[in-house]
Amino acid sequence: NAGVTQTPKFQVLKTGQSMTLQCAQDMNHEYMSWYRQDPGMGLRLIHYSVGAGITDQGEVPNGYNVSRSTTEDFPLRLLSAAPSQTSVYFCASSYSSGGSFYNEQFFGPGTRLTVL
Amino acid sequence: AQSVSQHNHHVILSEAASLELGCNYSYGGTVNLFWYVQYPGQHLQLLLKYFSGDPLVKGIKGFEAEFIKSKFSFNLRKPSVQWSDTAEYFCAVNARNNAGNMLTFGGGTRLMVKP
Secondary structure, eight states: OEEEEEESEEEOOOOOEEEEEEEEEESSOOOEEEEEEEEOOOOEEEEEEEEETEEEEEESSTTTEOOSSSSBBBBEESSSSOOOGGEEEEEEEEEEEEBBOOSEEEEEOOEEEOOO | OOOEEEEOOOEEEEEOOOOEEEEEEEOOEEEEEEEEOOOOTTEEEEEEEOOOOOOOOGGGOOEEEEEEGTTEEEEESSSSOOOOGGGGEEEEEESSSSSTTTTEEOOOOOEEEEE
16 A cells, blocks of 8 residues: 655745645545644644545635545645745545544655745 | 643753653543654654553553643653654644544654764
8 A cells, every 4th residue: 555645745836826735545544634844833734524525624724725526535725825835734644433533644745845 | 722732842862861752732521642753854653642541552662651631641751762763753632522533733842862
C-alpha cells in the first residue's frame, strides 16, 4: 500500500492565484482531513470528511474549499492565495470503528506552499 | 473548545539523558490521547496512543506516556534518549463527543539530542 500520498511536494504561488493540493489514500479509510502546520502552532485542522459526499469545517477553514467525491481522494482548493497561507499542508486519513473516527490518523508527506 | 498545551517549545539533551515532555489538555470529558513524532524532513508518525485502560502506555522506540486524568495531562517519557530521537513531538487530543471528529494538536516540542 502507498498509504497517504500528496502532490505536489513544493509549490510557489503569487497572491491571488488559485490551486488544488491533491491527496489520495489506498487504505479504504472513511475519514480524511487537511491540516496546516505553522511554527509554534502545531497542526491546525482546515477541513475534514467522514465519507464520500460529506465534508465539514475544521478550526481554520477560511480561504479553502474541499470536496469528497470518492473514498480515495480529498483535494484541497485554495481559492485566492494569500501570503498568510504560506505553510506546510498535511493530509491524513483514519479508519472508523463502530462508527467512531477516534483512531490513529495516518499522515501524508506534506506539501510546502509559499505564497509571494 | 478543546485545547492542548505543550509547555516546552525547545528541549536540548545529551545522549543517555532522561526525557519528559509535558502535555496538558483542556477538555473535561472522555478523551483519546496521542503522541506523534516528526523526524526532520518526514511526515508525522504515531508514537503511542491512549484510549482506555492502563493509564501508562508504551509506544515505539522505548517511549511511554502516562495519562493522569485529575491533572488533564499526558506526559511523554523516555529513560535514555539517543541522537536519533532528535525530532519534533506533538501531543494531540480527540474529545469523544459530537465534535469528536476533530483532532487538536499542541504547538509541538522540538527536541535536540547532542551526541
